[in-house]
Amino acid sequence: MGQLTEQLEIYGQVEVGSSFKDMTTFRIGGRVDFVSYPRNMFTLSQLIGFLKKNEIPYKILGKGSNLLCSDDDYHGVIIRLDRTMNHWYFDNNKLIAEAGSSIIALSVFAARNGLSGLEWASGIPATVGGCVFNNAGAYKSSMIDNVSRVLILDDDSFRWISNEQCEFAYRTSVFHHNRDWIILAVELDLTAKDESEIRQMMDERKKRRLESQPLEFPSAGSIFRNPDSQNAWSLIDEAGLRGLSYGGAQISVKHCNFIINLQDASAQDVKSLIDLTVTKVREKCGITLLTEVEMFNWSPMKIPHPSKR
């Protein structure tokens, strides 16, 4: 362990024995052998080369706001970009941001500089990289509307790919099928607008979120994808599941497409609620809900393929 720590420290700061509880918005999950914070994109590239050569498992984490990590310990390296690769700069109306930048901080910065386009993102507790990965969105806007191109690390080469090449669609992108690619930076196209108008829009969005979402509890946002032309929350409500608890987890009373960590919930508590919801909604409405939240570090036995649910 000590020797590997020293080796990893070549590429950046290293933490030993952290927990997914401290790295995800759900505040749930097992311990992690190593967390690495690469100094920059070049040491990140070297780090990936080292891990691949030595067959050490790794995973890039943003703010962990779309992850349900299992209660098992993770024997590998979690790579985080949010401490070091979090800079951005302007080029006229273009904003170029490193992948570890907070999308909330970026949207506030854009507003302050009279640039419109990221108002929808001002309440999403995520990194820019995570938002590109998932084509995060809200209020009928999403990353597809802002991204002009993305700088990626593909194997050991750096290259830009266009918006079209990102294959953005509802909460997905080309990165879902190319798990090896790492998003390094994003170029966003924004529009000049009066700062007070942008602020007003952001304030309205914030008010709506506070009124409709259980932000006072740890969660991972929406648990299920909305099926075609339907809202997952209304199907869950129709199945009579609003407020249902299992262990320390609960289907939120305020917004029933949120599962909240009410009291020291385990990942298994949350998963039991997910499985129950899928079964009950299918029985009641004939629709199979698919998860939006990503299950990470679960043994394949415990996480059946959605189509087999």
Ligand SMILES: Cc1cc2nc3c(=O)[nH]c(=O)nc-3n(C[C@H](O)[C@H](O)[C@H](O)COP(=O)(O)OP(=O)(O)OC[C@H]3O[C@@H](n4cnc5c(N)ncnc54)[C@H](O)[C@@H]3O)c2cc1C
């Ligand atoms: C309170 C709350 C509200 C939310 N509201 C919304 C909402 O309105 N709209 C919405 O779309 N989502 C929402 N979410 C969900 C979540 O914020 C998004 O899915 C977001 O895109 C996840 O970003 P992240 O940085 O936290 O990524 P993580 O959850 O850390 O990671 C998600 C995936 O992205 C991958 N990834 C992250 N960074 C990189 C990178 N640089 N290169 C390659 N892969 C990478 C990870 O490996 C992982 O597979 C909400 C979540 C919470 C907790």
